[in-house]
Amino acid sequence: MVKKTLSNVYMTLIFLFLYLPILVLIILSFNDSKTRVEWGGFTLKWYIECFQSETIMTAFATTLQITVISAVVSTIIGTLAAIGISAMKAKSRAFYLGSTNIPLLNADIVTGISMMLLFVKFVDLGFVTVLVAHITFSIPYVILNVLPKLKQANRSTYEAALDLGASPLYAFYKVTWPEIRSGVFSGFLMAVTMSLDDFSITYFTKGAGVNTLSTMLYTELRKGIKPELYALSTILFFTVLLLLLLVNYLPNRKKSTTVERV
Amino acid sequence: MKKALINFVDISKSYGKQLVLDEFNLYVRENEFVTLLGPSGCGKTTTLRLLGGFETPDKGQIFFDSQDITYLPANERKLNTVFQKYSLFPHMTIAENIAFGLKISKKPQAYINDKIKYALKLVNLDGYENREIDSLSGGQQQRIAIARAIVNEPKVLLLDEPLGALDLKMRQSMQYELIRLKEELGITFVYVTHDQEEALTMSDTIVVMNQGYIQQIGTPEMIYNEPENAFVADFIGESNIIDATFIEDEVVEILGVKMPCVDKGFGKNTPVDVVIRPEDVELVDPSEGYLEGDVTSLIFKGVHYELDVMANGYEWLVHTTKLVPVGSHVGIKVTPFNIQIMNKPASSDEEAVEIDE
Amino acid sequence: MNKLKRQLLAGPYLVWIIGFIILPLLMILYYAFFDENGSFTLEYLSHIASPINVHAMVLSLELGVAATVICLLLAYPLAMILNNLKIKNQSLIVFIFMLPMWMNFLLRILAWKLLLNKNGVLNTVLMSIGLEPVMILNTPAAVVFGMVYEYLPFMILPIYNSMARIKKDYIEAAHDLGANEITIFFKIIIPLTLSGIISGVVMVFVPALTSFAVSELLGGGKVLLIGNVIEESFMQGMQWNAGSSLSLVLMIFVMVSMTIMNIFDKDGEGTAVW
Numbered sequence: 001m002v003k004k005t006l007s008n009v010y011m012t013l014i015f016l017f018l019y020l021p022i023l024v025l026i027i028l029s030f031n032d033s034k035t036r037v038e039w040g041g042f043t044l045k046w047y048i049e050c051f052q053s054e055t056i057m058t059a060f061a062t063t064l065q066i067t068v069i070s071a072v073v074s075t076i077i078g079t080l081a082a083i084g085i086s087a088m089k090a091k092s093r094a095f096y097l098g099s100t101n102i103p104l105l106n107a108d109i110v111t112g113i114s115m116m117l118l119f120v121k122f123v124d125l126g127f128v129t130v131l132v133a134h135i136t137f138s139i140p141y142v143i144l145n146v147l148p149k150l151k152q153a154n155r156s157t158y159e160a161a162l163d164l165g166a167s168p169l170y171a172f173y174k175v176t177w178p179e180i181r182s183g184v185f186s187g188f189l190m191a192v193t194m195s196l197d198d199f200s201i202t203y204f205t206k207g208a209g210v211n212t213l214s215t216m217l218y219t220e221l222r223k224g225i226k227p228e229l230y231a232l233s234t235i236l237f238f239t240v241l242l243l244l245l246l247v248n249y250l251p252n253r254k255k256s257t258t259v260e261r262v
Numbered sequence: 263m264k265k266a267l268i269n270f271v272d273i274s275k276s277y278g279k280q281l282v283l284d285e286f287n288l289y290v291r292e293n294e295f296v297t298l299l300g301p302s303g304c305g306k307t308t309t310l311r312l313l314g315g316f317e318t319p320d321k322g323q324i325f326f327d328s329q330d331i332t333y334l335p336a337n338e339r340k341l342n343t344v345f346q347k348y349s350l351f352p353h354m355t356i357a358e359n360i361a362f363g364l365k366i367s368k369k370p371q372a373y374i375n376d377k378i379k380y381a382l383k384l385v386n387l388d389g390y391e392n393r394e395i396d397s398l399s400g401g402q403q404q405r406i407a408i409a410r411a412i413v414n415e416p417k418v419l420l421l422d423e424p425l426g427a428l429d430l431k432m433r434q435s436m437q438y439e440l441i442r443l444k445e446e447l448g449i450t451f452v453y454v455t456h457d458q459e460e461a462l463t464m465s466d467t468i469v470v471m472n473q474g475y476i477q478q479i480g481t482p483e484m485i486y487n488e489p490e491n492a493f494v495a496d497f498i499g500e501s502n503i504i505d506a507t508f509i510e511d512e513v514v515e516i517l518g519v520k521m522p523c524v525d526k527g528f529g530k531n532t533p534v535d536v537v538i539r540p541e542d543v544e545l546v547d548p549s550e551g552y553l554e555g556d557v558t559s560l561i562f563k564g565v566h567y568e569l570d571v572m573a574n575g576y577e578w579l580v581h582t583t584k585l586v587p588v589g590s591h592v593g594i595k596v597t598p599f600n601i602q603i604m605n606k607p608a609s610s611d612e613e614a615v616e617i618d619e
Numbered sequence: 620m621n622k623l624k625r626q627l628l629a630g631p632y633l634v635w636i637i638g639f640i641i642l643p644l645l646m647i648l649y650y651a652f653f654d655e656n657g658s659f660t661l662e663y664l665s666h667i668a669s670p671i672n673v674h675a676m677v678l679s680l681e682l683g684v685a686a687t688v689i690c691l692l693l694a695y696p697l698a699m700i701l702n703n704l705k706i707k708n709q710s711l712i713v714f715i716f717m718l719p720m721w722m723n724f725l726l727r728i729l730a731w732k733l734l735l736n737k738n739g740v741l742n743t744v745l746m747s748i749g750l751e752p753v754m755i756l757n758t759p760a761a762v763v764f765g766m767v768y769e770y771l772p773f774m775i776l777p778i779y780n781s782m783a784r785i786k787k788d789y790i791e792a793a794h795d796l797g798a799n800e801i802t803i804f805f806k807i808i809i810p811l812t813l814s815g816i817i818s819g820v821v822m823v824f825v826p827a828l829t830s831f832a833v834s835e836l837l838g839g840g841k842v843l844l845i846g847n848v849i850e851e852s853f854m855q856g857m858q859w860n861a862g863s864s865l866s867l868v869l870m871i872f873v874m875v876s877m878t879i880m881n882i883f884d885k886d887g888e889g890t891a892v893w
Contacts, residue, residue, distance in 0.1 A: 007700045014697050017768065018719050021730030024740070025722065028733075077631050084629025087622045096629060099636045102644075105821065105877050107829030109846050110866045113853060114643030117650060117863070136639040139632065186710075197720050199832055204853065217725045221836060225729060233726050240721040244714065316791055336794040343795045349788035353810040362806070363796035414796065 022237065029230035047235070050228035059216040060232065062127065063196070066212060070134035071191040077135070078142025078191075079184050083176075085143070086150040100140045111137060112204030125207025133205040134195045141194060142187035149183030150176075189247075267292045267450055268313065268418065273322035275308055282308045284474045286322070290418075295444050295451040297461040300471035301497070306454045307422060309471075313452065314343045314420050327417070337366075341418040342411035346426055349407065350395045356382075356406055357391040363414040381409035384443065401432040408443070418450040425460065437463050458498050462486060470494050473611035491604050495537040496614035502540065502579055503614055506603075508532045514603060517574035519552050521596065525603040535604045540581040542600035545571070551593020560588050647870070650863035663864040672848060672865065679845040682759055683828035686766035687774075690823045691816065693767070694774035698812075701775075702782045709783060716772040728765050728836050735761065735837075757839035765833040770826055774819035781815025782808070821876045829869055845869065 029047070033040025050056055085096045103111055112133070119129045153176060161171035199214040206215055213232075220226065266289040273286040283305045290296045298306035311317045312324060315336030323332045331339060342363070350359050357378050364374045382388050385405035395403065404424055411419055421440075425433045441464055444451050455461055461468050462482040470477040470485060470493075478490045489495035492503050507515045508528040514521055516536055528534055548554045555573025569580040573594055586592060607613045654660050666672065701712055719727065734740045735756050742752035755761045785808065793803045809816075831846030838844075845865060852862035 007703070010696060011700055014693065014771075015715075018716070018771070020734065021727040021768075022719055022722050024730040024734060025726055028730075077635060080628040081632030084626045084632070087625035088629070092626075096632070096636075099640055101877065102640050105825060106873050107825055107846075107869050109829050109831060109849055110647070110869050110873070111643075113849070113862065113866055114647045115639065116853070117646035117859070118639075118643040121646075132639060136635065139635065143632075193717060193720055197724055199725060214723055214725060217723060218832065221725060221729060229726065233722055237722045241718065244718075314791075314795060316794070335799075336791070337797045337799050343792070345788050345792055347786075347788055349786065349792040351789060351792070351807065351811075353813075362793070362798070366797040366802060410796065 025230050026234050026237075028227060029234040031227070046227045046231040050231040050235075053226075053228055055211075055216065056228055056232060059211045059213050062210060063212040063214075066127070066131055066134055067192055067195040070131055070138055070195050071188055074135045074138035074191050075142050075184060075188045078139040078187060079146050079180075081139070082143045082146035082150055082180075086147060100143050103137045104140045104144075108137075108198070108200035109204070112201040115201070116204045119205060125205060125210075127210050129205045129207065130202055130210060130212070133201050134198065137198070137201060138191035138194055141190040142184070145187035145190060146180055146183040149180040153179035185247075189244075265292060266290065267294075267327060268452070269325040269328075270309070270312075271323045271325065273309075273312065273319045273324065275305075275312065275317065275319045275321075282474050283312075283319070286474070286476070288469060288476065288479075290450060290452060293448055293450055295441075295453065295464060295466045297453045297455060297465040297468050298471060299455060299458060299461040299468050299497075300477075301456055303473075304471040305474040306456075306471050310343075310420050310422050310452060310454045313418075314341065315339050340416055341420055342414055342416040343420040343422065344404070344407045344411050344424045346423045350403055350410070352395050355392050355394065356387075356398075359395070359406060360410045360413055362410065367414070377413045381413045384412070384446070385409045385439070399432075400428050401436060404428065404436065405439070408440075412443070412447060412449075416449065418452060421451065421453045423455055424453075425457075426455075433457075433460070440464055462498070470497065472497075475611050477612065488602055489537055489604065491612040492535050492537075492607055492614035493612050495535075495602070495604070500540055500579055502538045502543070502576075504536050504538070504576060506534050506536045508534045508603060512598070514601060516601075517553065517576055519574065521552055521601065522598040523601040523603060524598050525601075528603060528605070533606055535606060537602040537604060538596055538600060540568070540579040541566070542596060543571075543578055543580045543582075544595045544597070545569075545580060545582055545584065545586060546593045546595050548591050548593040551595045553594045555592060555594055557586050557588050557590045557592060560586070644870070647863045647866050650860050651867045654860065663860040664867075666861050667864055667868060671843070672845070675843050675845045675848045676868070678759070678843070679828050682763050682766065682834075682842075682844065683824050685763045686770065686827040687820055687824045689763065689767050690771050690774040691820065693771060694778055694819065695816075697775055698779040698782050698815075699808075701779050709780075712779060713776060716775055720772070724769055725832065725836070728769070728833060731765060731768060732756065732837060735764075756837065757841050759838070759842050761837040762834045762842050762844075765837040766823075766827040766830065769830075769833060770823040773822040773826075777818035777822065778812055778815040781812040781818075785811050817879065821879070825873055825876055828872060 030042050030044070031039055032043035032045065081096070085093055088096070115129070115133050115136070116125065119125055119132075123129065157179075158171055158175050161175045162168065166174065197214075199218065202212050203215050203218065206212070211219075217225075217229065220229065268288075268290040270286055270288045273283055274281070275283040275286075282303075286305070286309065288309075298309055300306050308317065312319055315331075315334060315338075318333060323330055325331065326339070326341070350356075351362070354362070360378045360381055361374050364377060369377075378391060379388070382390055385408055387402060387405055387409070390398075390402075390406075395406075398406065404427075407424070408419075425436050428436065437460060440451070440453075444464075453461075453464065462485075465482055467479060468482055468485045469479050472493050478485060478494045480488075485494065486498055489498060489501075495501045495503055504516055506517075508525075508531070509515050509520060510530050511526040512523055514523045514525075514534070514536060523536075545551075553573045555571045555578065557569055558572050558577070559570040561568045563581075566581045566583050567585060569582060569586060571578040571580055571592060571594065578594060580594075651663055652659055652661070654662070667676075706712060732739075735753075736742070737752070737754060737756070745752055755764065789807055789811070790803060793807050798806065829846050831844060831850045834842045834844045834847055845868075849862050849865050849869070852858040852865070
């Protein structure tokens with residue numbers, strides 16, 4: 001009993017540690033006070049101002065574009081690569097997996113700098129270079145989410161489909177895809193997360209004109225933060241939370257309805 | 263008779279609403295090879311886990327060497343378990359696995375080394391000390407698991423379907439190995455299985471269980487030849503279980519025909535079940551049999567033929583070494599000694615069941 | 620599709636690997652060893668030994684190790700508690716620990732700055748119950764605190780995953796062979812979660828060692844880590860060669876960590892990834 005209570009207290013403390021800053025930001029986004037620490041009454045003005053600030057809206061738009069495009073592209077390249085890798089012999093497999101580990105394990109700052117050094121040789125830093133960088137560090141997450149699913153996927157079912165006269169593409173769509181779908185999906189989510197949260201790599205590859213939310217924040221933080229940003233991040237946080245909850249519960253609902261129909 | 267080493271007294275255990283054991287009583291004698299036999303969910307594994315110390319009963323007591331061990335933790339019990347799925351520690355070599363228990367009891371290194379050698383020899387795997395677990399076959403892993411248990415010199419070895427994951431050939435050779443081990447070590451074995459052949463081959467005593475109740479305790483011969491109820495008869499081997507009437511001592515009426523039998527004491531004109539093993543059904547000339555019937559199917563089984571004979575509205579299962587073509591008209595005869603009379607089931611757990619095996 | 624054709628699907632990725640993973644790393648090597656005129660030099664490499672750099676490197680290592688050890692000590696008991704909850708839906712756990720990452724990490728660190736401030740929430744609470752206020756901000760301790768906060772999930776998840784994979788049978792077998800809880804912990808649970816521990820250590824140590832934003836924000840410019848030195852040499856000083864040679868040192872640290880991880884990660888494909 002004592003052990004149980006201790007466990008619960010400990011778990012609560014860790015959750016508090018992880019979520020306390022988020023709680024603070026959410027509270028501050030409604031705080032009608034110039035000094036950040038004191039509570040000056042409830043207000044929604046930061047939410048209104050945040051939508052009127054051009055700097056914030058531009059950075060927000062850039063972030064969205066980069067996140068969506070990089071996640072989609074890296075999911076496609078990564079899924080194809082995972083299928084390719086799963087068909088490989090040990091040696092080439094090791095090469096691919098080793099290379100996949102590089103951006104995953106290398107220091108963000110080194111990854112960012114190395115790409116910057118390459119990019120400045122050929123193009124001006126800007127939107128495209130950030131995009132390429134994001135795709136590069138997102139692909140490994142996709143691959144490592146899809147590969148285990150491919151391993152679990154029963155190879156003989158795919159071959160059985162071919163045997164029954166399905167074209168390879170049809171067999172893939174009907175047999176393999178359903179088995180790896182969840183992996184592709186979680187890979188995509190991971191890519192979105194990493195892209196949204198990235199600061200270091202964007203910082204080095206972005207050049208002068210472009211800003212994502214992260215890099216804008218970094219500059220702003222030195223000047224003193226604007227409360228509009230709390231509002232924006234609160235909105236983002238709850239949007240994402242809602243999306244994730246929807247994603248997690250929708251498939252289950254579908255399943256149960258098909259069961260009922262049967 | 264040797265003294266009772268293990269004693270279960272009025273043990274009850276349930277998981278949630280499911281009652282697994284109900285007022286369970288059983289004793290095990292020293293040096294006995296006892297097998298708990300039954301379909302899955304009959305309570306046999308729970309019985310073993312209670313004995314091993316991995317579960318505690320809701321009610322009742324367990325005695326070991328006349329000491330109450332009901333709430334003694336597993337690591338303080340003088341018995342060792344061989345688990346269903348090997349459960350060898352994957353991060354240790356074979357020698358380290360075997361030495362695990364000995365190191366805990368702080369035995370000197372020289373003693374441990376000797377024990378490892380001895381145990382590996384005993385399970386016919388000498389020289390395997392430094393192999394990795396992954397490099398062993400299922401049967402080898404299981405033998406290491408046995409070695410790991412016996413080096414601790416337990417008074418009782420518990421085995422939870424240890425051969426369940428092995429193929430048929432391996433299973434059979436391991437059965438002989440276990441019998442040999444039991445004889446060499448002279449310790450008590452409590453063995454859990456759902457495989458009746460395994461139970462018949464190895465045991466001194468078989469405890470047939472169903473739905474948390476003991477159905478019958480006896481030697482393999484007793485269990486096979488004189489099942490006490492339809493469940494036991496049906497679970498142990500194939501049989502013809504037929505509704506019948508016990509007319510009077512040594513006379514039973516089966517499918518409208520009176521036959522001599524050897525049983526007494528079931529009263530007069532009492533409804534009973536009779537069990538007749540397929541190999542005990544004799545096919546004779548129609549004029550010589552108690553009943554007449556027609557062969558409806560014939561399958562060659564290697565050692566014998568398996569026939570279905572339709573007689574007096576019952577489809578008899580018959581094993582015979584003679585080839586009797588389908589459509590033959592035959593007589594059926596059973597020696598009185600081979601007719602086993604049983605009381606009608608008093609509760610659902612005593613009824614014959616369909617077993618998918 | 621036969622096997623060969625299927626392998627071709629990895630083609631675009633191969634181009635990507637060569638173009639955007641391998642080539643950029645070669646650029647770092649180039650800048651570290653060649654000057655503006657394209658001639659080979661060891662001069663930049665020798666800069667590494669300058670007092671500022673050495674101090675930054677030692678401090679980075681110290682803070683990185685401290686953050687990693689604290690993360691491990693916090694995460695291991697938590698992983699055990701989570702594992703004992705016997706939650707069927709393991710992705711829920713991943714979800715809970717990933718969720719904070721959806722709030723920008725700079726903002727979250729900023730929130731801690733507000734909480735830990737001289738007049739911040741923490742000190743207000745401390746003083747109201749009659750305790751001394753803590754002045755942790757702008758010290759190395761604050762930087763370690765920030766690192767622990769930021770990277771703790773990376774320690775929890777791999778350890779939790781490896782723990783969830785331990786079969787109950789192993790624990791019961793050890794119990795059966797006479798092991799008590801303490802022996803089971805040291806002889807069975809720790810060795811079997813070793814790959815998770817190593818993954819966690821690498822996933823915390825590498826980013827902690829190389830971070831520059833956390834030290835900038837919580838260290839108030841007073842805590843100079845190797846990441847800060849590199850950042851400055853690229854973004855302010857235009858000393859690309861010196862920066863590259865320092866990056867090379869970081870890469871070597873990372874490679875050593877990767878090698879250690881590969882030795883312990885027998886499955887080959889990484890408990891590194893959640």
